[in-house]
Amino acid sequence: MLLAVLSQKGGVGKTTVALGLVGSAQRAGLRTLVIDLDPQANATLWLAPREIPLSASDVLADGRPGIAADAIVRTGWGGEIDVIAADAALSHRNSVGTVDDAYRLRRSLDTVTHDYDLVVLDCPPSMGELTRNGLVAAQSALIVTEAGYFALRGAQQAVESAQIVSSALNPDLVTAGIVVNRLRGRSKEQDFRLKELREVYPKLLLEPPIPERAAVQRAQGAGVPIHRAGQGGRQVAERFDAVLTQTMRRSRDRDADQSVASGVG
Ligand SMILES: Nc1ncnc2c1ncn2[C@@H]1O[C@H](COP(=O)(O)OP(=O)(O)OP(=O)(O)O)[C@@H](O)[C@H]1O
Numbered sequence: 001m002l003l004a005v006l007s008q009k010g011g012v013g014k015t016t017v018a019l020g021l022v023g024s025a026q027r028a029g030l031r032t033l034v035i036d037l038d039p040q041a042n043a044t045l046w047l048a049p050r051e052i053p054l055s056a057s058d059v060l061a062d063g064r065p066g067i068a069a070d071a072i073v074r075t076g077w078g079g080e081i082d083v084i085a086a087d088a089a090l091s092h093r094n095s096v097g098t099v100d101d102a103y104r105l106r107r108s109l110d111t112v113t114h115d116y117d118l119v120v121l122d123c124p125p126s127m128g129e130l131t132r133n134g135l136v137a138a139q140s141a142l143i144v145t146e147a148g149y150f151a152l153r154g155a156q157q158a159v160e161s162a163q164i165v166s167s168a169l170n171p172d173l174v175t176a177g178i179v180v181n182r183l184r185g186r187s188k189e190q191d192f193r194l195k196e197l198r199e200v201y202p203k204l205l206l207e208p209p210i211p212e213r214a215a216v217q218r219a220q221g222a223g224v225p226i227h228r229a230g231q232g233g234r235q236v237a238e239r240f241d242a243v244l245t246q247t248m249r250r251s252r253d254r255d256a257d258q259s260v261a262s263g264v265g
Protein backbone atom coordinates (compact mmCIF):
# COMPACT_ATOMS: atom_id res chain seq x y z
CA MET A 1 0.00 0.00 0.00
CA LEU A 2 1.27 3.47 -0.94
CA LEU A 3 -0.08 5.91 1.65
CA ALA A 4 0.24 9.72 1.43
CA VAL A 5 -0.16 11.56 4.76
CA LEU A 6 -1.31 15.14 4.30
CA SER A 7 -3.13 18.23 5.57
CA GLN A 8 -3.38 21.76 4.29
CA LYS A 9 -2.53 23.12 7.73
CA GLY A 10 1.00 23.06 9.16
CA GLY A 11 2.01 21.53 12.45
CA VAL A 12 -1.04 19.31 13.01
CA GLY A 13 1.02 16.11 13.20
CA LYS A 14 1.45 14.76 9.66
CA THR A 15 5.03 13.65 10.32
CA THR A 16 4.13 12.31 13.76
CA VAL A 17 1.27 10.23 12.31
CA ALA A 18 3.27 9.13 9.24
CA LEU A 19 6.13 7.82 11.37
CA GLY A 20 3.79 6.59 14.12
CA LEU A 21 2.34 4.26 11.48
CA VAL A 22 5.85 3.28 10.42
CA GLY A 23 6.56 2.30 14.04
CA SER A 24 3.43 0.13 13.94
CA ALA A 25 4.48 -1.37 10.60
CA GLN A 26 7.90 -2.22 12.04
CA ARG A 27 6.27 -3.99 15.00
CA ALA A 28 4.11 -5.92 12.52
CA GLY A 29 7.19 -6.96 10.52
CA LEU A 30 6.18 -5.01 7.39
CA ARG A 31 8.93 -3.99 5.01
CA THR A 32 8.47 -0.21 4.82
CA LEU A 33 9.76 2.73 2.76
CA VAL A 34 9.29 6.34 3.87
CA ILE A 35 9.43 9.08 1.24
CA ASP A 36 10.02 12.49 2.79
CA LEU A 37 8.49 15.15 0.51
CA ASP A 38 8.82 18.06 2.97
CA PRO A 39 11.76 20.49 2.56
CA GLN A 40 11.77 20.82 6.37
CA ALA A 41 12.97 17.18 6.36
CA ASN A 42 11.45 16.40 9.77
CA ALA A 43 10.76 12.75 8.91
CA THR A 44 14.33 12.37 7.65
CA LEU A 45 15.71 13.86 10.88
CA TRP A 46 13.59 11.52 12.98
CA LEU A 47 14.60 8.44 10.95
CA ALA A 48 18.27 9.45 11.15
CA PRO A 49 19.76 7.79 8.04
CA ARG A 50 23.57 7.65 8.19
CA GLU A 51 24.19 8.96 4.69
CA ILE A 52 22.12 10.62 1.97
CA PRO A 53 23.77 10.08 -1.42
CA LEU A 54 20.63 11.24 -3.32
CA SER A 55 17.58 13.05 -1.95
CA ALA A 56 13.92 13.28 -2.97
CA SER A 57 14.68 16.55 -4.78
CA ASP A 58 17.35 14.76 -6.90
CA VAL A 59 14.79 12.06 -7.72
CA LEU A 60 12.18 14.65 -8.78
CA ALA A 61 14.74 16.60 -10.81
CA ASP A 62 15.79 13.43 -12.67
CA GLY A 63 12.36 11.84 -13.04
CA ARG A 64 13.47 8.75 -15.04
CA PRO A 65 11.42 5.57 -14.46
CA GLY A 66 12.79 3.63 -11.48
CA ILE A 67 15.44 6.23 -10.54
CA ALA A 68 14.06 6.41 -6.97
CA ALA A 69 15.78 3.06 -6.25
CA ASP A 70 19.13 4.88 -6.23
CA ALA A 71 17.97 7.21 -3.42
CA ILE A 72 16.80 4.54 -0.96
CA VAL A 73 18.89 4.32 2.21
CA ARG A 74 18.71 2.45 5.49
CA THR A 75 17.50 4.37 8.57
CA GLY A 76 18.64 4.54 12.17
CA TRP A 77 15.41 2.71 13.10
CA GLY A 78 16.90 -0.48 11.74
CA GLY A 79 15.00 -3.59 10.68
CA GLU A 80 13.17 -3.18 7.38
CA ILE A 81 12.66 0.61 7.51
CA ASP A 82 14.16 2.54 4.56
CA VAL A 83 13.88 6.19 3.51
CA ILE A 84 14.18 8.48 0.53
CA ALA A 85 15.39 11.57 2.36
CA ALA A 86 14.27 15.17 1.96
CA ASP A 87 16.53 18.20 1.77
CA ALA A 88 15.99 21.97 1.67
CA ALA A 89 16.32 21.99 -2.15
CA LEU A 90 12.85 20.37 -2.32
CA SER A 91 11.36 23.83 -1.69
CA HIS A 92 12.39 24.78 -5.25
CA ARG A 93 10.16 22.03 -6.61
CA ASN A 94 6.88 23.10 -5.00
CA SER A 95 5.39 25.38 -7.67
CA VAL A 96 2.76 23.58 -9.70
CA GLY A 97 4.00 22.68 -13.19
CA THR A 98 2.51 20.87 -16.17
CA VAL A 99 0.23 17.84 -15.90
CA ASP A 100 3.22 15.71 -16.87
CA ASP A 101 5.23 17.10 -13.92
CA ALA A 102 2.59 15.71 -11.55
CA TYR A 103 3.71 12.17 -12.52
CA ARG A 104 7.45 12.62 -11.88
CA LEU A 105 7.50 10.88 -8.49
CA ARG A 106 5.13 8.12 -9.62
CA ARG A 107 7.34 7.39 -12.63
CA SER A 108 10.53 7.46 -10.59
CA LEU A 109 9.01 4.84 -8.25
CA ASP A 110 8.14 2.50 -11.13
CA THR A 111 8.71 -1.13 -9.92
CA VAL A 112 10.75 0.23 -6.94
CA THR A 113 7.85 -0.07 -4.50
CA HIS A 114 7.19 -3.76 -5.32
CA ASP A 115 9.78 -4.67 -2.69
CA TYR A 116 7.76 -3.05 0.12
CA ASP A 117 4.61 -3.96 2.07
CA LEU A 118 4.05 -0.29 2.91
CA VAL A 119 5.24 3.01 1.40
CA VAL A 120 4.49 6.13 3.45
CA LEU A 121 4.76 9.59 1.86
CA ASP A 122 5.13 12.48 4.31
CA CYS A 123 3.78 15.58 2.54
CA PRO A 124 4.58 19.25 3.27
CA PRO A 125 1.88 21.58 4.71
CA SER A 126 0.66 22.96 1.37
CA MET A 127 -1.16 21.72 -1.71
CA GLY A 128 1.70 22.59 -4.05
CA GLU A 129 3.54 20.38 -6.54
CA LEU A 130 5.16 18.19 -3.87
CA THR A 131 1.84 17.11 -2.34
CA ARG A 132 0.36 16.77 -5.85
CA ASN A 133 3.22 14.40 -6.79
CA GLY A 134 2.63 12.51 -3.54
CA LEU A 135 -1.10 12.09 -4.25
CA VAL A 136 -0.46 11.03 -7.84
CA ALA A 137 2.02 8.35 -6.64
CA ALA A 138 -0.23 7.11 -3.80
CA GLN A 139 -3.11 4.64 -3.56
CA SER A 140 -4.46 5.95 -0.25
CA ALA A 141 -4.61 9.43 1.28
CA LEU A 142 -4.64 9.80 5.05
CA ILE A 143 -5.61 13.24 6.31
CA VAL A 144 -4.37 14.50 9.67
CA THR A 145 -6.05 17.20 11.72
CA GLU A 146 -6.28 18.58 15.21
CA ALA A 147 -9.68 19.17 16.79
CA GLY A 148 -9.67 22.96 16.21
CA TYR A 149 -11.38 25.32 13.82
CA PHE A 150 -8.48 26.19 11.47
CA ALA A 151 -7.22 22.61 11.44
CA LEU A 152 -10.68 21.35 10.45
CA ARG A 153 -10.85 23.79 7.55
CA GLY A 154 -7.40 22.51 6.48
CA ALA A 155 -8.67 18.92 6.68
CA GLN A 156 -11.67 19.75 4.48
CA GLN A 157 -9.36 21.30 1.90
CA ALA A 158 -7.13 18.21 2.00
CA VAL A 159 -10.14 15.92 1.45
CA GLU A 160 -11.11 18.06 -1.56
CA SER A 161 -7.55 18.05 -2.95
CA ALA A 162 -7.42 14.26 -2.73
CA GLN A 163 -10.77 14.05 -4.55
CA ILE A 164 -9.56 16.38 -7.30
CA VAL A 165 -6.34 14.40 -7.83
CA SER A 166 -8.31 11.15 -7.77
CA SER A 167 -10.73 12.29 -10.48
CA ALA A 168 -8.26 14.24 -12.64
CA LEU A 169 -4.88 12.48 -12.34
CA ASN A 170 -4.93 9.25 -10.33
CA PRO A 171 -8.04 7.01 -10.34
CA ASP A 172 -6.16 4.56 -8.04
CA LEU A 173 -6.36 7.05 -5.16
CA VAL A 174 -8.88 6.64 -2.35
CA THR A 175 -9.19 8.65 0.85
CA ALA A 176 -8.37 6.19 3.61
CA GLY A 177 -9.60 8.42 6.40
CA ILE A 178 -9.10 11.38 8.72
CA VAL A 179 -7.07 11.02 11.92
CA VAL A 180 -7.47 13.48 14.77
CA ASN A 181 -4.14 14.08 16.49
CA ARG A 182 -3.04 15.75 19.70
CA LEU A 183 -6.23 15.45 21.67
CA ARG A 184 -5.93 17.01 25.12
CA GLY A 185 -8.16 15.89 27.96
CA ARG A 186 -11.18 18.01 28.94
CA SER A 187 -11.52 20.77 26.35
CA LYS A 188 -15.02 21.95 25.42
CA GLU A 189 -13.73 23.40 22.15
CA GLN A 190 -12.04 20.11 21.18
CA ASP A 191 -15.15 18.11 22.15
CA PHE A 192 -17.24 20.40 19.96
CA ARG A 193 -14.90 20.08 16.95
CA LEU A 194 -14.70 16.30 17.35
CA LYS A 195 -18.51 16.11 17.34
CA GLU A 196 -18.56 18.28 14.21
CA LEU A 197 -16.07 15.95 12.48
CA ARG A 198 -18.15 12.88 13.40
CA GLU A 199 -21.20 14.52 11.83
CA VAL A 200 -19.52 15.75 8.64
CA TYR A 201 -17.30 12.67 8.02
CA PRO A 202 -19.04 9.69 9.67
CA LYS A 203 -17.29 7.20 7.37
CA LEU A 204 -13.89 8.85 7.00
CA LEU A 205 -13.14 9.63 10.64
CA LEU A 206 -10.80 7.01 12.14
CA GLU A 207 -11.42 6.47 15.84
CA PRO A 208 -10.16 6.81 18.48
CA PRO A 209 -8.12 10.07 18.18
CA ILE A 210 -4.40 10.21 19.02
CA PRO A 211 -3.80 11.84 22.42
CA GLU A 212 -1.15 14.47 23.17
CA ARG A 213 1.77 12.88 25.03
CA ALA A 214 5.23 14.18 25.92
CA ALA A 215 6.67 10.81 24.86
CA VAL A 216 6.03 11.74 21.20
CA GLN A 217 8.53 14.59 21.33
CA ARG A 218 10.95 12.50 23.38
CA ALA A 219 10.92 9.81 20.68
CA GLN A 220 11.52 12.42 17.95
CA GLY A 221 14.48 13.92 19.86
CA ALA A 222 15.98 10.48 20.44
CA GLY A 223 15.47 9.36 16.81
CA VAL A 224 13.47 6.27 17.82
CA PRO A 225 9.91 5.09 17.04
CA ILE A 226 7.17 6.04 19.52
CA HIS A 227 6.90 2.28 20.05
CA ARG A 228 10.30 2.44 21.73
CA ALA A 229 9.57 5.54 23.87
CA GLY A 230 8.69 3.58 27.01
CA GLN A 231 5.48 3.46 29.01
CA GLY A 232 4.55 7.12 28.28
CA GLY A 233 4.30 6.38 24.58
CA ARG A 234 2.36 3.15 24.89
CA GLN A 235 -1.16 4.51 24.47
CA VAL A 236 -0.14 6.60 21.43
CA ALA A 237 1.66 3.61 19.90
CA GLU A 238 -1.44 1.43 20.33
CA ARG A 239 -3.62 4.06 18.64
CA PHE A 240 -1.23 4.08 15.68
CA ASP A 241 -1.44 0.29 15.50
CA ALA A 242 -5.24 0.66 15.22
CA VAL A 243 -5.00 3.38 12.54
CA LEU A 244 -2.60 1.25 10.48
CA THR A 245 -4.90 -1.77 10.70
CA GLN A 246 -7.94 0.30 9.64
CA THR A 247 -6.06 1.98 6.78
CA MET A 248 -4.66 -1.29 5.42
CA ARG A 249 -8.07 -2.94 5.69
CA ARG A 250 -9.69 -0.13 3.69
CA SER A 251 -7.00 -0.43 1.05
CA ARG A 252 -7.54 -4.22 0.79
CA ASP A 253 -11.35 -3.81 0.64
CA ARG A 254 -10.92 -1.34 -2.19
CA ASP A 255 -8.68 -3.77 -4.09
CA ALA A 256 -11.24 -6.56 -3.58
CA ASP A 257 -14.08 -4.30 -4.83
CA GLN A 258 -12.07 -3.42 -7.91
CA SER A 259 -11.18 -7.01 -8.75
CA VAL A 260 -14.86 -8.00 -8.39
CA ALA A 261 -15.86 -5.08 -10.64
CA SER A 262 -13.31 -6.05 -13.28
CA GLY A 263 -14.00 -9.79 -12.97
CA VAL A 264 -10.47 -10.57 -11.70
CA GLY A 265 -9.60 -12.73 -8.65
N1 LIG B 1 0.29 13.41 19.76
C1 LIG B 1 1.22 14.32 20.04
N2 LIG B 1 1.63 14.51 21.33
C2 LIG B 1 2.58 15.44 21.60
N3 LIG B 1 3.18 16.21 20.69
C3 LIG B 1 2.83 16.06 19.41
C4 LIG B 1 1.84 15.11 19.00
N4 LIG B 1 1.70 15.19 17.66
C5 LIG B 1 2.55 16.14 17.24
N5 LIG B 1 3.24 16.67 18.28
C6 LIG B 1 4.26 17.73 18.20
O1 LIG B 1 3.71 18.80 17.45
C7 LIG B 1 4.68 19.34 16.58
C8 LIG B 1 4.18 19.25 15.14
O2 LIG B 1 4.06 17.88 14.78
P1 LIG B 1 4.50 17.37 13.34
O3 LIG B 1 5.85 17.86 13.01
O4 LIG B 1 4.24 15.92 13.31
O5 LIG B 1 3.41 18.14 12.47
P2 LIG B 1 3.39 18.32 10.88
O6 LIG B 1 1.96 18.44 10.50
O7 LIG B 1 4.18 17.27 10.23
O8 LIG B 1 4.12 19.72 10.72
P3 LIG B 1 4.55 20.39 9.32
O9 LIG B 1 3.29 20.95 8.77
O10 LIG B 1 5.52 21.45 9.74
O11 LIG B 1 5.14 19.31 8.47
C9 LIG B 1 5.97 18.55 16.80
O12 LIG B 1 6.79 19.28 17.70
C10 LIG B 1 5.49 17.27 17.45
O13 LIG B 1 6.45 16.76 18.32
Ligand SMILES: [Mg+2]
Pocket: 014, 015, 016, 038, 042, 043, 122, 123
Ligand atom coordinates in the same frame (compact mmCIF):
# COMPACT_ATOMS: atom_id res chain seq x y z
MG1 LIG C 1 5.74 17.41 8.87
